Amino acid sequence: MSDTLSPDDVLRMRVHALGLAENGWTGAEQEHRGIGGERTGAVVRRMLALQGQDWRSARWALGIRAPGTTVEDVEASFTERRIVRSWPMRGTVHIVASEDIRWMQLATNHRVLAGAPKRRAFLGITDALLDRLVDTSMLALGAAGSSGLDREELGRAWTDAGLEWQSNWRYHLIWWICQNGLAAFGPIGPAGEPLLVAAEHWIPAHRDVTGDAALRELATRYAAARGPIREKDLAWWTGLTVAEARVGISAAVDSGSLVQVRSRDANGEDVPGAAGKLWVDPALLGTPSRDAPLPEWLLLAAFDEHLLGYSDRAPQLDSAHFSRIVPGRNGMFLPTVVHRGRVVGTWKRQRTKAGGLGIDPFPEAQIDTDALAEANRTWAAFHGVAAGDVALIE
Numbered sequence: 001m002s003d004t005l006s007p008d009d010v011l012r013m014r015v016h017a018l019g020l021a022e023n024g025w026t027g028a029e030q031e032h033r034g035i036g037g038e039r040t041g042a043v044v045r046r047m048l049a050l051q052g053q054d055w056r057s058a059r060w061a062l063g064i065r066a067p068g069t070t071v072e073d074v075e076a077s078f079t080e081r082r083i084v085r086s087w088p089m090r091g092t093v094h095i096v097a098s099e100d101i102r103w104m105q106l107a108t109n110h111r112v113l114a115g116a117p118k119r120r121a122f123l124g125i126t127d128a129l130l131d132r133l134v135d136t137s138m139l140a141l142g143a144a145g146s147s148g149l150d151r152e153e154l155g156r157a158w159t160d161a162g163l164e165w166q167s168n169w170r171y172h173l174i175w176w177i178c179q180n181g182l183a184a185f186g187p188i189g190p191a192g193e194p195l196l197v198a199a200e201h202w203i204p205a206h207r208d209v210t211g212d213a214a215l216r217e218l219a220t221r222y223a224a225a226r227g228p229i230r231e232k233d234l235a236w237w238t239g240l241t242v243a244e245a246r247v248g249i250s251a252a253v254d255s256g257s258l259v260q261v262r263s264r265d266a267n268g269e270d271v272p273g274a275a276g277k278l279w280v281d282p283a284l285l286g287t288p289s290r291d292a293p294l295p296e297w298l299l300l301a302a303f304d305e306h307l308l309g310y311s312d313r314a315p316q317l318d319s320a321h322f323s324r325i326v327p328g329r330n331g332m333f334l335p336t337v338v339h340r341g342r343v344v345g346t347w348k349r350q351r352t353k354a355g356g357l358g359i360d361p362f363p364e365a366q367i368d369t370d371a372l373a374e375a376n377r378t379w380a381a382f383h384g385v386a387a388g389d390v391a392l393i394e
Contacts, residue, residue, distance in 0.1 A: 003261040003285055004270065005228055005278060010263065011315040013284045014227035015294055015341045018306055019043065019065035022295045037076030039066045041097065044083045048221040049094040049104070051308045052085050055193050057301035057335065058095055063382040064300065071383055075188045081204055085185035085194045086178045087112075090239035102181050102199075102206040107214040111239045112179065116172075123169055133173050134182070136161045141183060141198040148187050148195025215240075215248030219279075220257040226309045228261065228278040236311035249279050257281065297368065298338040299347055299357075299375045307333060307343070317343045321362050337367070348393075356388025367392060 043065045052058040089108040140157035177183040185194035235245040252258040258279045263271045337345040345361035357376045361367045369390045380387035
């Protein structure tokens, strides 16, 4: 296909594919999204995976893509076993549809498990002790059943079994049993966060996708929910090598689920060579994703896929402002204020009695606090709290 995309085309398609456009996902996708937990579960399935290490932010990343839902609907998706929180790839926590977690791990584990022995050597965990910790964990999770365990309860199970352990071991052990498909975070506990459960008892069914078919599935579904992408975007997002990403994209092109297009720069000139190659779901090349208006104002969650879904974020964010999104470049992405698809500032809930929203705009950004008040009310309705006022941070 000889289509050529401008930076504005790429931005519009990305916003639409991400489920953030004003008309949302349309057609059959919209009709089958259901209500409550079914609806938020369908958002996760559509997105393939959403960044989930910040639990409260991850809930809003779901809510903004399913207008009219609430925190309770997100929690219902977990309780109903539609979605889980775990490590599907890249050594990073994501929210994933229950049936997708295992095949994704099997496709990407070779990239993340290889470094585990070195980490355990640093922590002082021998292979024999690892086996005992894993066995004890799975026995405790099996006994807990669908009730699950929180981190403190898991630690007590180790102590009760006579194991001497250190507090800095717990994250690694939880990651290890989750990354190997033995456990996942599922039902919501009393503290309002997902509890650890044994995967074989909690997850109703796994899809069987392996080899090149798994790479094709990753490429197809990733691009369908992210818009135009480059090979390095898929490689970064999955944690796979560029060569593996290339295999997946090639298989997706052969199946007709992706097509290759070219990109133009801001001056309208074709971007030469490999840098100008993009792959896109052919359904996104028409309307409304290419012609529909971008949403005027959005309040996106910390770690939202709007930025975290790509290695090349230029269409959404001026690189000069990256340090404002990730202060100190410590990997902690702040919640973002988005105007017509572009990030123009950050926001946070005010820690005052009156509450409300504080906006920290980029230099020279023009912020419409009246328009953001509506977005703030939507956020508040989702969480079931008072909205408060919107004000610029002095």
